[in-house]
Amino acid sequence: MFRVLFTSLVVMCVSVAYAQDDTTVKTIFDEALRNGKSYEMLEHLTKKVGPRLSGSPGAAAAVEWSRHVMEDFGFDSVWLQPVMVPHWVRGQQEMARIINSKKMGTVSVNVCALGGSVGTGPGGLVSQIVEVKSFDELKQLGVKGVKGKWVFFNRPMDPTKINTFAAYSGAVDQRGSGASEAAKYGAIGAIVRSMGLNSEEYPHTGGVRYAPNIPQLPAVAISTRHADLLSKLLKDDKDLQLYVETHCETLPDAPSYNVIGELRGSEYNDEIIVVSGHLDSWDLAEGAHDDGAGCVQSIEVLRLFKLMGYKPKRTIRAVMYMNEENGLRGGLKYAEMALKNKEKHIAAIESDRGGFTPRGFSMAADDAVKQKVQSWQSLFKPFDVWDFTQEGGGADIGPLANQGVPLFGFVPDSQRYFDYHHTPEDTFDKVNKRELELGSGAMAALVYLMDKYGLK
């Protein structure tokens, strides 16, 4: 009897507590939608600062801008965390032409060098092409079929995957490792089908990872439309040749910074909740969805708390990492310093899947933590945020996992992300104000609940 009474008291208390939370969560969303600043911040970051690849003047401007913004909002502390970053430059515009096509003669195709790639040299490279869909296929061709040729990796992203990040995962090995795989068999370079789901004119860049002790080959992405054209022409004309000229190079590492703003906790100020995005973008893009959106949403979480007069019990930090795209040095540095300074992080959240309509949060945490967060699910329902089932956190917060920090990824609708990802199309006008603000609201609501209840 006592147990029954006790249990119902607990249930009552929980529902009373959550009833108050209903109101607070609604206030958070209301403020995000009525008085939100994330869209305005994003306009500045994309239009006034623009592309911000690590080591570039744009990246340096983005660091200064985000520091000033957080200082102007009156956060308790704002500081820069120094980190050395890779400094890759694209150089002069790259070009590529299919030559000697029996059907079409010479045809220009749209390519861009992959980030971190070596260049072809000013004279360019010309050779025959061998098309493959997998590394197994490449292996079967061996040195005999590959030596002296371009390897054309043409496995598309799977359009039947509803989560487009799963489709991306199923194809992106070609971009990351294609050049080194091709080098094993004596190829002269790698051409990779862009990581996009549509037939598009523009190529998608992204990082290439050279394996150690293997020659580094020039690697380019080709637009999906031209990948289809090249594949079609190759079917009738195996002797077709491709000319590619790229001018990219890697300069010595450059100094840069993670940018951090903080609201200090009133009760447990040694317990830190991180909410974050990455400040760098690819050089070809304004980086509106990737990841300007995540940066402004993270700043907005702290600003909304101040606006509402909410004093967090725990310390809330907005972190803008540098160098997610081509090195992850910012994320690694942040984790290194957290360990060195013996900081206690109770959670880290990252928004790096675009500023689209929020659906939920992914988690990389133990079951008890997951269940606690899932118990808050009903509070998000009125805002159409319901998916707390996916695994994972985010690239920049990943290194904190070694310290046992529970990780969370902001999960928005994924259908349009790979239309823009790493391309000149990732611009401010592709972001919907309301969707971006709903995302800020969802992130702030999650941080509010973590702050109030902890995760134990």
Ligand SMILES: [Zn+2]
């Ligand atoms: Zn990103």
